[in-house]
Amino acid sequence: MKFDLSQTEENYLKAIYSLFVVSNKAVSTNKIAEKLETKPSSVTDMVKKLADKDLVNYIKYQGVSLTANGKEIAVHVIRKHRLWEVFLVRHLGFQWDEVHEVAEQLEHVKSRKLTDGLDAFLEFPRYDPHGDPIPDKDGNFIKRNITVLSALKEKEESKIVGVKDSSSAFLKYLDNADIKLGAEIQVLYKESFDNSMLLLINGQKVSISQQISSNLYVKQND
Amino acid sequence: MKFDLSQTEENYLKAIYSLFVVSNKAVSTNKIAEKLETKPSSVTDMVKKLADKDLVNYIKYQGVSLTANGKEIAVHVIRKHRLWEVFLVRHLGFQWDEVHEVAEQLEHVKSRKLTDGLDAFLEFPRYDPHGDPIPDKDGNFIKRNITVLSALKEKEESKIVGVKDSSSAFLKYLDNADIKLGAEIQVLYKESFDNSMLLLINGQKVSISQQISSNLYVKQND
DNA sequence: AATTATTTTTAGACAAGTCTAAAAATTTAT
């Protein structure tokens, strides 16, 4: 049961996992193909293989979901990805928009001692540089009670805790606008025409489009 | 010229490099196969591919050597391997006999920023945990003036600076015998019958077989 | 120099992962 998977297989499991958590239902071949930038026919082939290994549940034409085994592996790969991202930012001087590509490679390195040693070295971080929670060695992680900023109403106050889009372009935009994780914000005004928002961030007034506000996760102050 | 190579291709280059430095002449198909635990026919195929990419010089039946390009890549992979080994030992609590397998994976991660960042984080170490020199970012590294301990004569003094065999079994033997890199030693007596040696290490008398002494690198005191 | 042994290469096959083009199933629209 603890055979080694190829990097490709791990990437499929991760993709299926992350598509499942947003929709909460069996994932379609097309969606997986899109996410992995491959063709649906390739996905069908791979999914059969993963089903043979008891990593996914697969019924022809009905989509794919992870088995307990598959989920465990997916979460473990995500754990490694996020730990490496923390390491790169904290210790090697990477910006938060530079880490993803490298973490995509590092997440496939197989060594329990490495992963757990890294975790300890980093003093068991709970979130990665993008605000995503890091699973612990048993695969458990915090389920955050978050909403997108665009859902807030006028006057409401909250704290920025994550990004939905973690593309380099978006992260650089945030850097430029001096919008950082952890910042306390207040919605001063919400324009009903285009849903743009005027925010107060660290005493500064900042206007952002819905494109932006719908990609920022916030935690509402209680 | 800066296309990405597969892990397999990188491993072939590294193997050819290390076989070349010991013999200093074109490397045979059989030797490469043995080193990589593969078949000579597979080596022939791969060597042709590497020759097409101008990474090796290859003449049928005459063996293989690295081109300047090939050597540059091989040295860069070795650089990464050894830097990671230092990281694992210094920061993640690995023993020197545990690092190799993991470094074999990490050495293939492709990111200049990662490699050079790691180098800086480690404060530009010059040797890895086994005493092997670490190439700098330009591929230059110290050429050590070393000999094997077994070549020393009675009364001669020297310092242990490296291991020829870096198998886990040998390294564990050394740990057990409390023989460490950096230790100053003196040859007290050399048994001509079996070439075993009686050494003085840190004031302790230790007897070692030729098997051991021929796998320890020393630097003679001047 | 001729024979034998060893090394190296070729030929053909296979597994993993991918692709295109075509067929089958499902969903949406009429």
Next chain:
DNA sequence: ATAAATTTTTAGACTTGTCTAAAAATAATT
């Protein structure tokens, strides 16, 4: 309920890296 559009699967092919078995070249013996 049929037809049309979309999604998904299959069939066949290609690439990378590997293997076995056989042929060719080289090296070692006699």
